[in-house]
Amino acid sequence: MxxxxxxxxxxxxxxxxxxxxxxxxxxxxxxxxxxxxxxxxxxxxxxxxxxxxxxxxxxxxxxxxxxxxxxxxxxxxxxxxxxxxxxxxxxxxxxxxxxxxxxxxxxxxxxxxxxxxxxxxxxxxxxxxxxxxxxxxxxxxxxxxxxxxxxxxxxxxxxxxxxxxxxxxxxxxxxxxxxxxxxxxxxxxxxxxxxxxxxxxxxxxxxxxxxxxxxxxxxxxxxxxxxxxxxxxxxxxxxxxxxxxxxxxxxxxxxxxxxxxxxxxxxxxxxxxxxxxxxxxxxxxxxxxxxxxxxxxxxxxxxxxxxxxxxxxxxxLPGERADSAIALARPKGEIAIEGLVYAYDEGRPPAIDGLKLQIKPGGMVGVVGHNGSGKTTLMKLIQGLYPPDSGRITLDGADVDQFTRREMAGWMGYVPQDSALFAGTIRDNIAIAHPEASDDEVIAAA
Structure with a gap:
């Protein structure tokens, strides 16, 4: 930053x-x-x-x-x-x-x-x-x-x-x-x-x-x-x-x-x-x-x-990373979480405390828990939207903190808990990240 x-x-x-x-x-x-x-x-x-x-x-x-x-x-x-x-x-x-x-x-x-x-x-x-x-x-x-x-x-x-x-x-x-x-x-x-x-x-x-x-x-x-x-x-x-x-x-x-x-x-x-x-x-x-x-x-x-x-x-204010620290081809999708700790405010109990997890490519993993247990927070941490207080998250063995937001968004699909429709048509919203996309590409993505 x-x-x-x-x-x-x-x-x-x-x-x-x-x-x-x-x-x-x-x-x-x-x-x-x-x-x-x-x-x-x-x-x-x-x-x-x-x-x-x-x-x-x-x-x-x-x-x-x-x-x-x-x-x-x-x-x-x-x-x-x-x-x-x-x-x-x-x-x-x-x-x-x-x-x-x-x-x-x-x-x-x-x-x-x-x-x-x-x-x-x-x-x-x-x-x-x-x-x-x-x-x-x-x-x-x-x-x-x-x-x-x-x-x-x-x-x-x-x-x-x-x-x-x-x-x-x-x-x-x-x-x-x-x-x-x-x-x-x-x-x-x-x-x-x-x-x-x-x-x-x-x-x-x-x-x-x-x-x-x-x-x-x-x-x-x-x-x-x-x-x-x-x-x-x-x-x-x-x-x-x-x-x-x-x-x-x-x-x-x-x-x-x-x-x-x-x-x-x-x-x-x-x-x-x-x-x-x-x-x-x-x-x-x-x-x-x-x-x-x-x-x-x-x-x-x-x-x-x-x-x-x-x-x-x-x-x-510190901005997000503008340039990648390392060059990485499109990842296979192996995610590893080691000793992850994250708290929203100093002095409050951490939302995620000492989590260790490994997700293999091609699999399907469900994260379940009651409201406020940290499911959405974990997704944001994996995306690199939040920096962890301690521990690290790796993608194909590389720390996600080394990549730019644009790279992470291109590699990981993410549906937030609260979705929003931006101004424009449904087509505009589907192709918002790629406005040059053809109609066939928009239909395929939908």
Missing amino acids: VTPRPKAWLGPLLAPLRPAFREVVSMSLFINILALALPIFILQVYDRVVFYQGLATLEALIAGVAIAISFDFILRQARARLLQRAAVRIDARLGEALFDKLISLPLRVLESRPTSYWQVLFRDVDTVRNTYCGSTAVLAADLPFVALFLVIIFVVAEPIAWVIVSAVPIFLLLAWRSGHVLQKLTGDERESGIDRDALVAEILAGRGTVKALALGDSYRPRWERRHAAAIEKAYSRGGTGGSYLNAGLVVTALTTVAVTGFGAVAIIDGTLTIGALIATNMLGNRIISPFNQLVGAWRHFAQYKQALGRLDEMFS
């Missing part, structure tokens, strides 16, 4: 996308430079055009800002398409890697978690994709350019620049605190959802028994408890997240009021122009807006961190 290094899967996933991310950063640089066009336009109109009645200057300014807005639109569209293509590649590569890993996990590992847990991992792929290619990626690309707007504000309106600078630490504190609190609340909400979904999956898996024995009333209290817990966690997370978002909006409003108030005093003192105040308000919004978004986006960052942790745990 192979155990990958922690996060060894993330580097190869992102490596082909680094040129695209560099292009996104380059486009963001020009987008943020072009964002200066409108505040400069407003500054010039109020301080030059209106004061000097320069209509020719106004026409030139309008033409220039129209060109800047056009280029801004083109760059934003190009950046969005670039992120969309990157999202498709992440979806395809990570989804395929996750499916391959899931298929390669040993049966005992798959049985150790509810079905809903494995399903949630595929939703984690969406979280990773949206973090690298969604609004959070745009926010991360735009945030460093806040320094550019601060420099411009100091140039055009130094008397009120410190008002905006003083608001930045408040937003950073809000973002940090909301992330710290929401990370735990989001994790609790997810665990409650998985617990509830696991019960639903259990009911649907045994729907025949549930309906035959009218167990709906018996399951209802369990469902209501788990559903209420999930609702409570979601309510708590939503209320806390909303409080931090509202706090961010209040700080934004107070910053605008403070900038305008101090700016008015500076205009009265003659150290600031009206155009500079309006332009500063616009540039201030370009600074405050990303930090305000950061407060709301921190929940998504917390979800991303948790999704990354779950996927890392998944990819770090």
Whole structure:
């Protein structure tokens, strides 16, 4: 079995996308430079055009800002398409890697978690994709350019620049605190959802028994408890997240009021122009807006961190043998079991304890016993689906642990205790391992 290094899967996933991310950063640089066009336009109109009645200057300014807005639109569209293509590649590569890993996990590992847990991992792929290619990626690309707007504000309106600078630490504190609190609340909400979904999956898996024995009333209290817990966690997370978002909006409003108030005093003192105040308000919004978004986006960052942790745990799980240790022609079928011991959980009595058995080729052997005596467990051990705690099982003298799952499945026919029909026709189910089989081969197998 192979155990990958922690996060060894993330580097190869992102490596082909680094040129695209560099292009996104380059486009963001020009987008943020072009964002200066409108505040400069407003500054010039109020301080030059209106004061000097320069209509020719106004026409030139309008033409220039129209060109800047056009280029801004083109760059934003190009950046969005670039992120969309990157999202498709992440979806395809990570989804395929996750499916391959899931298929390669040993049966005992798959049985150790509810079905809903494995399903949630595929939703984690969406979280990773949206973090690298969604609004959070745009926010991360735009945030460093806040320094550019601060420099411009100091140039055009130094008397009120410190008002905006003083608001930045408040937003950073809000973002940090909301992330710290929401990370735990989001994790609790997810665990409650998985617990509830696991019960639903259990009911649907045994729907025949549930309906035959009218167990709906018996399951209802369990469902209501788990559903209420999930609702409570979601309510708590939503209320806390909303409080931090509202706090961010209040700080934004107070910053605008403070900038305008101090700016008015500076205009009265003659150290600031009206155009500079309006332009500063616009540039201030370009600074405050990303930090305000950061407060709301921190929940998504917390979800991303948790999704990354779950996927890392998944990819770090040991998989089944991928290559055979020895080459073996199609076996004759002699099975030998020597001192076989297997327990489902540590500390519990073993389901099979010290079994010794030999099965010759061409014979017919019946294994009988009461429910829970280990008959199905023995079949899974012989198939190599479970690894024994001690002892060994050999096929034609070779330990079954040396062969791949595909080889063992090709050599041994197996009808599980609980058979399942997969999506498709009866023919599709018969030929599921060999979809290229002809109709005659399917009839012969049936």
